Amino acid sequence: MSAAREQVLARIRAALGRGEPDPERTTELRERIAQHPRHIEPAFGETPRQRFRQKLEAAEASFAELETLDAVAAEIERYLEAHGAEKRIATSGDDLLRAIEWPASVDAQPWVAGSDHRVSLTTAYCGIAETGSLLLVSGEQNPTCLNFLPDYHVVVIKAEQLVLRMEDAWDSLRASTRQMPRSVNFISGPSKTADVEQTVEYGAHGPRCLHVILVG
Amino acid sequence: MTSIETIHSAESPHVGLFVTCLVDLYRPSVGFATVELLEQAGCRVTVPQAQTCCGQPAFNSGDDHHARQLAIQVLDAFEEFDYVVGPSASCLGTIRCHYPEMFADDAALLPRIEALSAKSHELVSFLVDVLDVETVEAGFDHRVTYHDSCSALRELGIKSQPRKLLASVAGLELDELQGTDICCGFGGTFCVKYPEISGRMAADKINAVEASGADTLLAGDLGCLLNLAGKIRREGKSTRVYHIAEVLANMADGKSIGEGDD
């Protein structure tokens, strides 16, 4: 290991007035990590569904609620027409989206590297009610760039995927995967910036528009 | 409820008046107003002669040695009283909040210092919080605005107390300042080390005073008051400036701070 590593650690230990971590302290700290205690979790009065929608809309995301998946294709076509966007969509590879039956007027294709689509369609791992956030994770079927490169990002999420807080998402992730996915993105609205005269403008680098379709 | 006419009893609290160096030198009338208010509230007031400065200028300038020496001087002069009270949140905040910090490593003195701190109070909060005074017998036919000093707001948690007593002053109308939690730019030695920044802060504050519509500015700290009265004079504004104790004690009939004969 590098000399700098040993020097930095030695200085930190000197500052703390102790030597290398003894087994007891290491065990204690690993225990804390393993138990990952939750902290104060702010209460809210709304239902998770209300809260999720309110927070996303407050962040200038648009929102649709559908009863069944059958209606998703029509909703997306409506949305793209309303925005005058082209009906050429790059989708993530989730089964949920593969099952959609598209009308001939919409060209929806799974994403391939280098594609320049202006509209993306993805699912989410879950939705966080407290903050109105979509949690998207990277993987074989889920390129992260779909969340950031297009102008329009449409996300389909099922009502049963809503959780209360970020901490619930962590528990769920821990239960479902051995290791953190490479990218874990909490998305809470379209891209924005206030770097010009402290005034908010949308569509800085990421999607100009975020459309959330809640199904069920 | 105790009104200010509480009759002195045999057990009336014995208060050591820490008059503060600024009041001593600049505005003795604030000292007399303080005595008046304390006596009206039923206190027995003594003014120890061996008092000068609380040590805050030294403390804030990093001169911990002199700050501690001055703190010990205050301790010796005041620890015999039931309470230490003074017309300044800045100085009493130093005694209450910072003396224990200064002696944190001095096991011998710390208990005495902590006892002193615990019984030291800024005047208005002492009247309201400790003596339960709710009203004063005073009249002041003016629209006033009140400047909260930073040490009052943030070190001692004083915000409602002065407003409560001002509400009982006959004829007085209180117009709140915009940005009342923002410093006036005094800051002890800051105001002479960085006059341009300090001056801008004071200018912004007196603009807010003017915008409030009040004709009189009150505050509980003479440092802020001298800074603002000086800026008001420099800018040729007409707002009159008094320490709150002068109004509460019905003694604001003399010249305001920085007011001349002309």
Added chain:
Amino acid sequence: MQPNSRHFQVNAESALREPNLQSALKQLESGFVAGRQRCYDALPEFEALRDRAKEVLDHTLDNLDAYLLEYEARVLESGGLVHWASTPEEAREIVVRICRDAEARSVIRGKSMIGEEIGINDALEANGFEVTETDLGEYILQLAKEPPSHIVAPAIHKTKDEISDLFLEHHRGLGFTQRQTERSALVNEARQVLREKFLAADVGMTGANFLIAETGSNVIVTNEGNGDLSSTLPRVQIVTAAVDKVVPTLEDASLLLRLLGRSATGQEITAYTTFTTGPRRERDADGPGEYHVVLIDNHRSEMLGSELRPMLRCIRCGACMNHCPVYGRIGGHAYGWVYPGPMGSVLTPLMVGLDEAGHLPNACTLNGRCETVCPVKIPLPRLLRSLRSRQHLQRQNSSLARIALSLWSWVALRPRLYQLLTRPAMALLARLGSRSGGFRRMPLASGWTRVRDLPAPQGSTFQARWQQQQRDRK
């Protein structure tokens, strides 16, 4: 960047005379400050969150070596590499070496203050790499060749007009020949220019808001999405982070995230909060093939061992400067280095030296507003005061102030002498000033009278009058 804190006074005075800067700073109260207050009022748990955050960070700092080792082990497990640097020079060398080994040509950067702290852009450019800042504010400053003036809103001092000019000058060659004057058009133009940079870049650099010991993740928080593009598109990702960024678990990070956006910009959460762990996995659809973390000390271990340790809790929200009445008058550049405002007035002297940055701890009224809004309860006034003590002990403060204050203390420690001297002095001042009520000029008090009058005192001192009264009563 080369520190220029020595000239604080001159810098500040010229900042006071810059109308554009002054109007930008005036917006702070109605923008960030009011936004934070709205969040505060809407969240009854805010104070409890602050207390817990302080506890968690104190616990982490108290075990910093062990948590760094846990973090390092998890990064290695995820296929990333961890490099350690004691100094900015070492950190720069590591980053340059990684870029060189990757045969990179262009580097894009997501906004990070540690990148400014170690001066990474100059080092990369000096070694022949093309560097592009992608945070809009940082990009504007890169074009203007200026340092940031705020840690969250780096180009807060720039007006729309100045940005229009900058873009026209620098984008003309890229085919953008029209001078844009609408905010949305400016943002859109930058989006297009920078999109090409993103797609062409070999290396993406980001900072880290937090590092997670549990998972080996780095966390970045943005509204623009530039940090995400920087950590997704290029084939190499480099994270530069200070050693004090580590927290134990995802839950600990979640706690701090509840405070960060609210305290910084008055947002409950930013548009993007991203946890990145290692390079792309074998079957991942995208992501960089290499993932490097550069862990940087740069005097933090020194702070850890001193009374300034609480400063290491800082999560870089900028609330202290947003609420600072001095920052609010002079802006960030006057402070002369990377970190401005109250947090900068503590950090800068430690990182560039108290002799260079001696003004900063003193250019503060100790009004305490910063401490009351700090999400992790850093006692900033106390830390600034303790730097003043260091200056006093090292005799680094101005000798005139030292002499004046020592003289005052010497007299104040002798109450009889104090009374003997002050009585005639105040009586004289009162007599001289009684007609006009104050003085426009006063020898030895020019600092005071330069910007305000000195009100005249009432006459004899309180003590003198009181003693007289007591004698009369008897």
